[in-house]
Amino acid sequence: MNKIILSALLASAVVSASDYNYEISPMAGYLWNSTSDETNLNNGGAMGGIESHPVFGLEAQINNVSNVIKPELSVLYGRDRATGASETTGILTTMVNGVYEMNSISNITPFAKAGLGYEWYTHTHPTDFDGILLDAGLGAKMNITKSIALKLEALYMYKMNNNGVDGSNGEVHNVAALAGLTFKFGAKAAPVVASVAAPVVAAVVAQPKPEPKPVVVAPAPVVAKPVDSDKDGVFDPQDKCPETPAGFKVDSDGCPLKATLHLNFATDGHGVDAEGTAKVNAFAAFLKDSPAYKASIVGHTDSTASDKYNQTLSEKRAEMVKTILVDQGVSADRLTADGKGEKMPVASNKTKQGRAENRRIEVELTH
Numbered sequence: 001m002n003k004i005i006l007s008a009l010l011a012s013a014v015v016s017a018s019d020y021n022y023e024i025s026p027m028a029g030y031l032w033n034s035t036s037d038e039t040n041l042n043n044g045g046a047m048g049g050i051e052s053h054p055v056f057g058l059e060a061q062i063n064n065v066s067n068v069i070k071p072e073l074s075v076l077y078g079r080d081r082a083t084g085a086s087e088t089t090g091i092l093t094t095m096v097n098g099v100y101e102m103n104s105i106s107n108i109t110p111f112a113k114a115g116l117g118y119e120w121y122t123h124t125h126p127t128d129f130d131g132i133l134l135d136a137g138l139g140a141k142m143n144i145t146k147s148i149a150l151k152l153e154a155l156y157m158y159k160m161n162n163n164g165v166d167g168s169n170g171e172v173h174n175v176a177a178l179a180g181l182t183f184k185f186g187a188k189a190a191p192v193v194a195s196v197a198a199p200v201v202a203a204v205v206a207q208p209k210p211e212p213k214p215v216v217v218a219p220a221p222v223v224a225k226p227v228d229s230d231k232d233g234v235f236d237p238q239d240k241c242p243e244t245p246a247g248f249k250v251d252s253d254g255c256p257l258k259a260t261l262h263l264n265f266a267t268d269g270h271g272v273d274a275e276g277t278a279k280v281n282a283f284a285a286f287l288k289d290s291p292a293y294k295a296s297i298v299g300h301t302d303s304t305a306s307d308k309y310n311q312t313l314s315e316k317r318a319e320m321v322k323t324i325l326v327d328q329g330v331s332a333d334r335l336t337a338d339g340k341g342e343k344m345p346v347a348s349n350k351t352k353q354g355r356a357e358n359r360r361i362e363v364e365l366t367h
Contacts, residue, residue: 021186025059025151029178031078053080055176059151061099064188069098072113076176090122093157095135103351107143107304112136119159133159133172141182146268146305149182187268209252212238230254248367249290259286261363263321270316272324280321284328291334296364297321299339302355307341314339317361 032052057076065071074095079088097115114136121130139153159172211233214226226235229242232250236242239254248256261283263276272280287293299314318337326332347354 019188020147020184021062021064021188023059023061023063023182023184025061025180025182026056027059027076027151027153027178027180028054028056029153029176031055031076031174031176034173034175051080053078055178057093059180064186069100072097072099072115074117092120092122093133094118095133097135097137105350109141109143109149110138111140112138117157131159133157139178143304144181145309147184149184151178151180151182153178208249208257212252246292248292249286257286257290258365259283261321261361263361268313270313270320272320277324280324281328284325284330287325287330287334288328292367293365294334294367295325295336296366297335297337298362298364299337300344300358300360300362301342302358303342303345303349304355311339311341314341321361 030052031054055076055078057074059072059074061070061072063070074093074097076093076095078091080091095115095117097113099111099113102110102112115134117133117135119131119133135155135157137153137155139151141149141151143149155176155178157172157174157176159174212235214235215237226237228235228239230239230244231246232239232244232248232254234250234252234254238252241250241253241255244250244254244256250256259282261279263272263279287295297318299316299318301310301314303310315338318339322332322335322337325335342349342358345354345358346360347357349355349358
């Protein structure tokens with residue numbers, strides 16, 4: 001009998017930022033000050049001649065509020081000494097932004113953001129003023145692991161100062177280049193993914209129909225004894241699969257039953273939840289009723305993270321399913337478990353939906 005292929009998709013680890021609810025990004029970089037040469041206090045220097053200087057800070061982003069624009073809180077701090085000043089000036093900048101993330105390309109997620117902020121000065125000359133600013137930026141996050149990414153960002157900040165110098169109209173234009181690491185946490189629950197099954201595979205374990213009563217076909221008064229050549233419980237005249245090998249459980253037409261295993265895994269996990277365990281148990285019952293079947297369990301992942309990491313994760317998932325089947329009484333010598341990592345995608349890894357489709361388990365039944 002030909003091999004029967006069963007496919008079930010698993011909602012699993014993917015690795016885009018939106019797979020996690022929260023992000024924290026320590027950042028460091030350099031800020032170029034458009035008014036750093038305005039040192040004439042009598043002329044009302046807009047920034048008092050503060051030089052361009054290093055900055056550092058923290059960015060926190062929330063991903064579970066909106067799928068389109070995600071809120072972000074940014075805090076930057078820098079220190080420098082104004083020309084001729086006796087004390088070092090501290091500049092604290094806070095910003096509340098909306099972040100728009102674009103589709104990932106080869107594990108790189110571009111983003112744009114804009115928002116509103118406020119700037120405070122300490123130990124500066126009298127012509128510097130705290131005030132409101134507008135900001136906008138572009139950047140990208142490049143995944144290192146499933147929960148850590150390198151973050152690069154260019155940020156523009158505009159501020160109206162109270163005392164501008166001639167020709168500046170009191171405007172301050174600052175540009176900052178920032179780099180840091182993004183740490184993601186609070187994994188989202190895996191989405192329910194529709195399965196892609198071979199046409200010949202039933203969606204659930206088929207239930208056997210009541211066997212038909214024997215039909216006697218013989219001229220009176222001689223009654224012929226019904227014949228069941230393949231000994232599957234269905235007599236030859238009604239048997240549509242008359243050569244079924246011994247050990248297969250059959251339906252009322254005498255053809256082997258078929259089954260599909262549907263599971264969902266949590267992001268970056270290989271444990272099977274209660275709902276998935278019930279499905280594996282039902283599949284185990286099917287295998288025990290059809291002892292002629294053998295099952296090969298193969299795990300797959302998307303392309304997020306390294307090849308080595310994904311290979312190990314796919315093997316763990318396949319082994320977990322095999323362990324549950326053995327615990328339910330299926331003989332271990334009828335089962336094999338293997339992982340293919342990210343090598344055999346069924347959809348594009350450039351989209352979130354495609355990565356979800358590639359996180360799956362495939363089961364092949366043979367005899």
